Amino acid sequence: MDHIVNELVKEYINNTLKPSCGMLKEMEIYAQENEVPIIHKEVAEMLKVLLKLKRPKRILEVGCAIGYSSIFFASVLDNDVEIITTERNEKMIERAKKNIKEAGLESKIKILEGDAEETLKNVKGEFDMIFIDAAKGQYKLFYDMLIDKVRVGGIIISDNVLYQGMIASDEYVIRRKKTIVKRMRNYLNYICTAQYLDTSIIPIGDGVAISYKNKDN
Secondary structure, three states, X not given: OOOOOOHHXXXXXHHHOOOOOHHHHHXXXXXXXXXXXXXXXXXXXXXXXXXXXXXXXXXXXXXXXXXHHHHHHHHHOOOOOEEEEEEOOHHHXXXXXXXXXXXXXXXXXXXXXXXXXXXXXXXXXXXXXXXXXXXXXXXXXXXXXHHHHEEEEEEEEEEOOOHHHOOOOHHHOOHHXXXXXXXXXXXXXXXXXXXXXXXEEEOOOOOEXXXXXXXXX
């Protein structure tokens, strides 16, 4: 039980949504079998609608893993996009490169190898969308590094922000997760109160925050 959505509701939603196919389906099976975290099915379908509405041309992702979300974004946008993503785990990088090559997206998706705190310093230009899906205790750090790279009218998507419900209530907090919970609460408080952002927190998957940059910060 993740304390976010009733399990019966979650099961109904996932059984009702269109199933994945092809390479994305194969990647989902691999992720499940190898306990690799990828975006939840219901979150992916929501992002699909958002991507089709916004049609971002440049996306920066923090947290590549096996490349699932980058490949998913590119497929939704008919490969009409440039994606820069970060990953420090060598095993994940190897698998992501293999998947990106098989998808024929080597010219569209670039992986920055190494710790995001270092690799993000060298990223140039503006982005239409930032997708943060990495270490939960570092979201504010990543945000501070990237917000100036988001154009006005761009969006910041932060995944897993409710963290199995622990962010919402101390009743659910695991002792060893207290620091992460505190930092995530501070991050959500910031993006929800910043005057240059309009933010919505959506209780699907493990919680998603969508922020629209309405003016320069």
